[in-house]
Amino acid sequence: GGQQQRLCIARTIATRPDVILMDEPCSALDPIATSRIEDLMQGLRDEFTIIIVTHNMQQAARVSDRTAFFTARPDETTGNRTGLLVEFDKTNQIFGNPTDQRTEDYISGRFG
Incomplete structure (x- = not known):
């Protein structure tokens, strides 16, 4: 493999x-x-x-120095989904003490 x-x-x-x-x-x-x-x-x-x-959050935590968390949101005019950078920081910060609740919810499995 x-x-x-x-x-x-x-x-x-x-x-x-x-x-x-x-x-x-x-x-x-x-x-x-x-x-x-x-x-x-x-x-x-x-x-x-x-x-x-x-x-794969475990993989991201193992192999990265820095982590960015993106989500998608609908454009209010067109309804098309666009990417949104929610948080970017050192990996240990993102996984240990994220500053945005959406990041915390995703990495803990509460959403996504």
């Missing part, structure tokens, strides 16, 4: 980007494969800025 993810990461770092964006990098992986991908991400963090999008 995780071979496709590791191959995609290898192809990405071969281009020496400034930033690597990973969208749900460990979705549908078993815990062992997830651990391998997270270890790889940890090994790359000194050379690359890595941005991950995940709904």
Whole structure:
């Protein structure tokens, strides 16, 4: 498990980007494969800025230095949903003592 993810990461770092964006990098992986991908991400963090999008709060807490929590809200005019940055801070602050109740509700599983 995780071979496709590791191959995609290898192809990405071969281009020496400034930033690597990973969208749900460990979705549908078993815990062992997830651990391998997270270890790889940890090994790359000194050379690359890595941005991950995940709904896995435990993973976010394990692998990130900083965390942003976004939610969506409907536009009052069009009704289209737009993204809203609720909170951004060091990961230990977000998970240990968030300043916004919406963040607390999400990371504690009360909503989302």
